Amino acid sequence: MSKPVSKVREAKLELYRKSGKIHAKAVGGKFNNLRWAVVWLTQIIFYGACWLGWESQGVTRQAVLFDIAHEKFYLFGLVLWPQDALLLAFVLIIAATALFLVTALAGRLFCGFACPQTVYTSIFVWVEAKLEGDHLARLKLDQSPMSWRKAAIKLGKHGVWFLIAAWTGITFVGYFTPIRELLASIVDFGTGPWETFWLGFYAVFTYIQAGLARESVCQHMCPYSRFQGVMFDPETANVAYDGQRGEPRNLRRHAAGAGDCIDCGVCVQVCPTGIDIRDGLQYQCINCGLCIDACDQVMDKIGTPRGLIRFASERELAGQPKPSGKRFQRRVAVYAGLLLLCTGMTLWTVSQRSLLMVDVLRDRGALLRETSDGAIENSYTLKLMNLDEMTQEFQIEVSGVPGLQIVGSSRFSADPGSIRAVPLTLLAQGGQPLSGIQPIQFKIFALNNPAAQAQEKSSFVLP
């Protein structure tokens, strides 16, 4: 008797995993090596960069620091202020476009190799395997009744997880509060309320996400897994099983008409999300390539060419030739073009960035004033924005009208990151050969930092 339709749907649409924890079998191979290379690289950068110092104008500070209290972001020699928000927007656009490009080319490659969720899950599972044993030992331990041995192992594992999570929280907050000061205040129980909150939040977040939730985050919480499909096309390479070559699968390799898949199930055992790639493209697949490593080893053992599971496009799997004259997918060309454009604009914006921004505003009250000895005065307000990380003394010079001079002081100081409004009066002697509105130029420069200088155009009104 056939199953009712609703039951069939329920079986296919499993919205969350009802079964227990996944204990994936460890596997070696090039994709596993690549995953660990990315884990090492990202973690050396993450745990290490906050300890780097940077000397600037005789003062050593943390090289990478989001100083929210003082509204500035230090990135080695670069100091960004809220006025540089455009750069942040460019960086976000570049990151999003790069993700789209990689997805169009090779599916969820970011998820399988560089996503923090994958990276920290790999680290936590490594700890688990060191303390509890391989996947079978872990499965056996989970199913065994509670004992002193089991309690000691589990306690040890959660203790190490907690230490990693706590250090991750400290490191993360160390990018917002100088890490050396943060550690000293943790030792003295002197962290502020926000620091305490974020330290606890990130530690608990890491512990739950990487230790307890693991692949469920990729499957049920990550929105990217749900909309990645719109970036795929028939040319997108994903981890895929070559059904034409593998089917009909058969344990007896040399049976007449058998495909290359011997139905050993190793590709399923190594999968961190517990799926069977032979069922086709699934949103749970994070493209980690571990099933490729596993299957390649099986193929080596049975003396069959590797690549039964491989990165392959839908078109390639269907055995269709690549359309002639089409070197790139259209969406790849669009994403790559956008990426190049945004990267170019970001680099140009950084190269053109001055440590001093100036606005010149003419006095709206009076166009000009004539002094008792016949000289002409015009008034302005200069807004000096000091984007350097030190207080700077600025010299102002004017040119454009013969004998034009500044009345009073021409030097002003401005604090780091501040905007200073400077009222300024310019004077030109009477009897000028010129008349009417004359273009003039302000040149402003810091006495101690040649990178902080600006030129602004304005006008001087003569009778």
Ligand code: SF4
């Ligand atoms: S590892 Fe390869 S041979 Fe074994 S079941 Fe998976 S696809 Fe088939």
Ligand code: SF4
């Ligand atoms: S099916 Fe293969 S590539 Fe996809 S998550 Fe599982 S092991 Fe990784």
